[in-house]
Amino acid sequence: MEHLHAGDIMVPLDLYPHIPYWFTIRQAIAEMESAEIETNGRRSIPRVVLVFDETYRLMGFIRRRDVLHGLLPGYLLEDTDKEIREAYDIHVDPHLSEVFETQGEDIKELSNRPVSSVMHPIVHSVQHDDTLLKVVQELVVNNVYMLPVMKEGKIVGVVRTLDVLHAVAKLVL
Amino acid sequence: MNWIQNLLRGDRDEGDSAGNLEDLRRRFDSFRELVEKNNEVLGLIGDMEEKAQGEFLFDIAYVRGCVDRVESSVRTVIDLIIEIGGPQYETLRARYAAILGQINNLLPGSDFHHGGPLILDFERINRIHSSSVGGKNAQLGEMHALGLRVPDGFAITAAGFRLFLKENKLNELIQDTLKQLDIKCQQDLVNASGLLRAMILAAPIPSELAESIKTSYEELTKRTGEELIALRSSAVGEDTLYSFAGQYSSFLNVSKDQLLLKYREILSSKYSPRAIYYFLSHSLEEAGLSMSVGCTRMVDAASSGVIYTRDPLDPESECVHVHSIYGLGPYLVGGTLTPDVYTIHRDGFKVESRTIRDKPVQLRPAAKGGTEEHPVEEGRRSEPCLNDEQLAELGELAVKLEEHYDHPQDIEFAYDQDGKLYLLQSRPLRTICTQPAFELPDMSGHIKIACGGTTVCPGAGLGRVVHVSSRESLEAVEQGDVVVAANPMPSIGLVLDKVSAVVTEVGSSASHLAALVRERRIPTIVGVAQARSRLPQGETVTVDATGTCIYSGEHQKLVQARLPEYDLFQDTAIFDLLRRLLKLISPLNMVNPGDAEFRAERCLTLHDIIRYSHQRGIEEIFSHARSLGKRKEFGAQLKSVLPLPVHVLNLDEPEIPGRKQVYDDNSLPSEPMQMFWNGMLQEKWPFAHPDPTRLQVARDKDAGLPVEEQFTEHSFAVIRKEYMLASLRLGYHFTSVEAELCDDSNRNFIRVHYKGGGAADERRRRRISLLEELLDRMGFEHTVKSDFIDCRAQFLPREQAELNLQRVGRLVMLTKQLDMALSNERITRWYIEDFARKLDLEHKQAFPL
Structure with missing residues (x-):
């Protein structure tokens, strides 16, 4: 196990989908819909799109869930008007609204919001020469799906649970 | 990336010479003229390329006219870039001269003024010497160099011929005689020919030339031990583009005392009636068609x-x-x-x-x-x-x-006699591609008056039979006649313009006449037994050369059916000439100004020269403009809602000391710039963003400018009411847009350069391919190399130019750092379609040219 490092199992940054922060949720969806990553001869669909700033620094990431979150009408979000909802025990039943698909125009409008509004900042990362065990620990302890891999202070790729599991599989199977 | 830095930094001295607006205005005027000439050349190249496709007919006058205009415009472009940027661009003159030399070697009749040695031994000749020793001699030299056996010998060069003409003051006499000549009149041709030949035969060989010939002859006979030699004509221009097959004399077995006489006779054969007819009917300039003579050991x-x-x-x-x-x-x-x-x-x-x-x-x-x-x-x-x-x-x-x-x-x-093989000549063989699939009329019920023989040139022709046996009998040939002869006399070449078919009793597809009829596409059969008795003088016949059958009477349908058998124009000499010329004029090797190879010395074609000059012209102008911009009193600021500081130099406006002009988004004093800017404004700029931790990305050093330089750089525009030249930095990509917009569609053009990006090579290239497709749909011509695109649209009506300028503005914004997102081909496709919908480009635009 000591021979494998984060840099060995990561997906190089070039292969991973990324967009600038002012791009729209719509563009992020297009990215997710079209991207495929081929590693170890297997194709996978990225669950995350990285978000960069204009000087090409990594700012954050968005997951599928974040994209969907961005498309949900405000009144369906549990965290809006939270106090009022709690005080009066109000629950909104989505079935009372018109169905999602017929609200095409609303969704299109919402999808034109910038991804920066649903993005998560990057908090955790691993070093290029961190061991596989260290990577596993970071993923598990921080409960994240993916970590940026740093080398000499710069990001060079990402390592996902999928990549780690694949490396682990070789050891245990 | 140096060129971008040059362009944006522009560390010019702010001294008086570079630092005043008048100076910039002057340079800018030169630049405008350069652009105009540049566009003119591009238009001409486009036209020539279209002609070379074979859809349109043209003649040598067209080719010469185009080449002359291209040459003179390119020369002007070079003068202008030197005016703009100084003597560092002088190198272009040498490149221009070299390319011009190659062009002139191709154009028949343009080596007239060149000097050179009077004699060249075959050992020192190869095929590049054809402008000096003619095609035949040059190929003999080439074959010798290949190690093949050719008869030992030497060539009296075209320079020798020119010396002969010059010393005897014959040039003007010849010109005058030919000018008055009506080539359609057989008698005129014969008279003019007689006069010119007599003049040449009577003129003495200049002593310098005579001595050189004698010396070379003696050296040759010493080597071979044989007194008698062969003298063969080798016309410059012969056998390369135009098959002057057999047009000029050759003499076998010539003795020393006959040497100079026969040499003169060969020179005079340049003015035989059929040779005069041939080059005048091909609109070749007589004066330049020089004659070289090969003197070789006689092969028995x-x-x-x-x-x-x-x-x-x-x-x-x-x-x-x-x-x-x-x-x-x-x-x-x-x-x-x-x-x-x-x-x-x-x-x-x-x-x-x-x-x-x-x-x-x-x-x-x-x-x-x-x-x-x-x-x-x-x-x-x-x-x-x-x-x-x-x-x-x-x-x-x-x-x-x-x-x-x-x-x-x-x-x-x-x-x-000893069974040793000697090569005497090699030249390109003209071939004809026949297309078999077409329907022939049923000829079974018609009278066949002769059958058999060998097809020399396919097709079918009909007309009145004329028997020819001598030069005199050729005079009886009229438009549309079928010429019937005992053998394929080369003098039939004289009337080929008129005849609809040729039939001979003997001969082969390897005669000189065969080469001539194939070039002219005259249906011809040789080896038709008893043709003269079977085809009586004056009778109307239809000659099916492809089917080697001759029918009595007119069968127009058969002639029509045979027509599409071969392409009528593609293979003719004039197309060849145009295509060869285009190889020196139109290919573009200087594409990407970021290449180390983007240097004056690397210009291989005239297109390269103008492309290079145009690029350097832009850089020079910006560099001067920037040095002015540093001084507060010059230039104006564009205050925009876009966070993009643009420094504007309005050359229409007089300089007002101490006052800084400010333009806003809607008051740009340049129509094209306003249109372009409107497009930029239509696509919004991203607003401020949250500021969490950011991680620097490791990238190749050459993938873009260092981050710290990035946003400190300003964008520039040099404008006039109907003109703009803008250089913009948006993120990591660099765009320059140049345009003219007025009511005269002939002057309107848009030119866009787009380069660079911050993402990996592959993603930058994807962005360029996206631009390529969208600009193509907008009707731009484009050249792409790696992550650089150079595209251009010309001759646009005003509305079209306005619309496209806006679209270019929008595209520049839409593609800002888009390379980052182009992680695969599918997403690239998605963006192309998405932008196409936005820009109303779902269908390719058709522009009137």
């Missing part, structure tokens, strides 16, 4: 012949064709005898077929000089004149020469 030929490395009528077949007779070659190429014909397979050189003919006579060198006819012994007359070993040797040689020249060849050869 046991047999001679011609090899076609391909069947001219079926170039795809795998056979080499050899035609051969006993004795010296003139009886074959002149059409006196019908030769033996052998076909040899290109693989293994096995003889596939042989047609042996009766060869009653042969031409032999006479003991005292000249040639004489000898009978062939009874027993050998109908024997093959070449054996299998020789045929295999010839087959191998044919394939070797074709491979060397990368083109089918027409080769003349001779076997001497």
